[in-house]
Amino acid sequence: MKVVDVNTGRPYKVLIGSGILGEVGSLVKEVLSAKRLLIITDDIVNPLYGGIVAESLAKVGYEVEFFVIENGEQSKCLSVYGAILNYLADGNYTRKDGIVALGGGVVGDLAGFVAASYLRGIPFVQIPTTLLAQIDSSVGGKTAIDLEAGKNLVGAFWQPSLVVADVNTLSTLPHKEIENGLGELIKYACLMGGEILTLVERGFESSLERVVELAVSYKRDIVTEDERESGVRRLLNLGHTVAHGIEKLSHYTYTHGKAVACGIMAIAKAENKLGNLSDADYDRLKALYDFYGLEYAIGYSIESICEVAKVDKKAENTDINLVIMQGYGDCKVQKMALADLEGYLL
Numbered sequence: 001m002k003v004v005d006v007n008t009g010r011p012y013k014v015l016i017g018s019g020i021l022g023e024v025g026s027l028v029k030e031v032l033s034a035k036r037l038l039i040i041t042d043d044i045v046n047p048l049y050g051g052i053v054a055e056s057l058a059k060v061g062y063e064v065e066f067f068v069i070e071n072g073e074q075s076k077c078l079s080v081y082g083a084i085l086n087y088l089a090d091g092n093y094t095r096k097d098g099i100v101a102l103g104g105g106v107v108g109d110l111a112g113f114v115a116a117s118y119l120r121g122i123p124f125v126q127i128p129t130t131l132l133a134q135i136d137s138s139v140g141g142k143t144a145i146d147l148e149a150g151k152n153l154v155g156a157f158w159q160p161s162l163v164v165a166d167v168n169t170l171s172t173l174p175h176k177e178i179e180n181g182l183g184e185l186i187k188y189a190c191l192m193g194g195e196i197l198t199l200v201e202r203g204f205e206s207s208l209e210r211v212v213e214l215a216v217s218y219k220r221d222i223v224t225e226d227e228r229e230s231g232v233r234r235l236l237n238l239g240h241t242v243a244h245g246i247e248k249l250s251h252y253t254y255t256h257g258k259a260v261a262c263g264i265m266a267i268a269k270a271e272n273k274l275g276n277l278s279d280a281d282y283d284r285l286k287a288l289y290d291f292y293g294l295e296y297a298i299g300y301s302i303e304s305i306c307e308v309a310k311v312d313k314k315a316e317n318t319d320i321n322l323v324i325m326q327g328y329g330d331c332k333v334q335k336m337a338l339a340d341l342e343g344y345l346l
């Protein structure tokens with residue numbers, strides 16, 4: 001089992017292994033003295049992994065209950081959030097009890113925000129079961145729900161007490177969800193270069209634990225330095241300006257990961273044209289996308305994507321913080337006037 005220590009305001013460990021779900025009870029017991037645990041999960045993950053997790057937690061003495069949500073982003077909303085809070089209050093859950101988030105990023109963000117806000121904060125444990133959640137969303141303490149006006153508009157920074165990532169759970173993920181995680185994984189390969197890039201180029205499935213460990217360690221370093229996203233954490237937004245535009249224009253039919261993949265390629269192309277990213281590095285990125293069969297043709301005009309970026313930023317100012325890539329492991333945040341974005345990307 002691999003262990004990544006995260007030393008944010010409240011330190012915690014990320015445990016990464018194969019087949020560790022059955023040991024989750026004893027792993028949680030080491031960090032949580034809670035009496036009762038509410039497992040928040042969704043209706044796809046529950047039949048797959050709910051039983052093994054509940055059994056393991058009960059074996060070490062926890063009283064366990066479930067709150068099962070419908071799978072999908074639409075559950076990250078005020079009404080489901082409110083229903084869980086009412087369930088906790090009606091059941092007289094106290095600060096001595098805790099929450100277990102078992103599932104992908106939707107469950108993690110929602111359950112994390114419940115934990116952050118119920119009784120002004122109770123402990124929670126993340127058990128991520130998607131590639132995206134294991135390499136990214138379960139670490140860093142960002143929790144949120146969506147409003148009709150947009151995604152992640154209400155939330156809190158609230159660190160988990162423990163993250164347990166069992167890479168074996170990824171074996172049941174549908175291809176679309178692997179692709180979704182891949183967009184973010186390739187982002188880490190671009191940001192970091194080195195070993196993770198080589199492993200992803202060879203096929204990440206053959207070194208899953210190490211790949212998750214490397215991505216999580218990088219995110220750990222970033223969030224430790226910048227817990228509340230005022231500086232270096234913005235690097236994690238590589239590809240996201242264009243990705244948000246594509247997602248909106250497609251009415252969210254593009255997965256986030258696929259949109260990020262397109263977004264990174266758009267930046268790489270722009271930097272290559274400016275002579276800042278070598279032809280060799282640019283071709284290497286294209287080869288990586290081809291290896292996984294990831295599409296990177298944007299399907300929408302640069303003009304329409306820039307329009308979305310302008311609307312998104314209207315309340316702020318006329319500049320954006322764009323993450324640019326000038327090599328593997330050589331990315332930086334650059335302020336750019338919104339008016340210049342279209343010319344840059346064309």
Ligand SMILES: NC(=O)c1ccc[n+]([C@@H]2O[C@H](COP(=O)([O-])OP(=O)(O)OC[C@H]3O[C@@H](n4cnc5c(N)ncnc54)[C@H](O)[C@@H]3O)[C@@H](O)[C@H]2O)c1
Nearest residue numbers: 044071072104105106107129130132133137142169172173
């Ligand atoms: N907090 C953060 O830092 C952060 C970072 C990135 C993304 N996010 C959020 O994460 C969410 C997306 O997360 P996601 O991509 O994991 O989506 P998700 O949670 O919706 O999971 C995708 C689908 O896979 C299913 N699933 C999950 N685990 C499975 C398994 N092991 N086997 C079979 N099916 C499984 C789910 O039921 C769901 O249908 C978004 O809401 C996004 O805003 C948060």
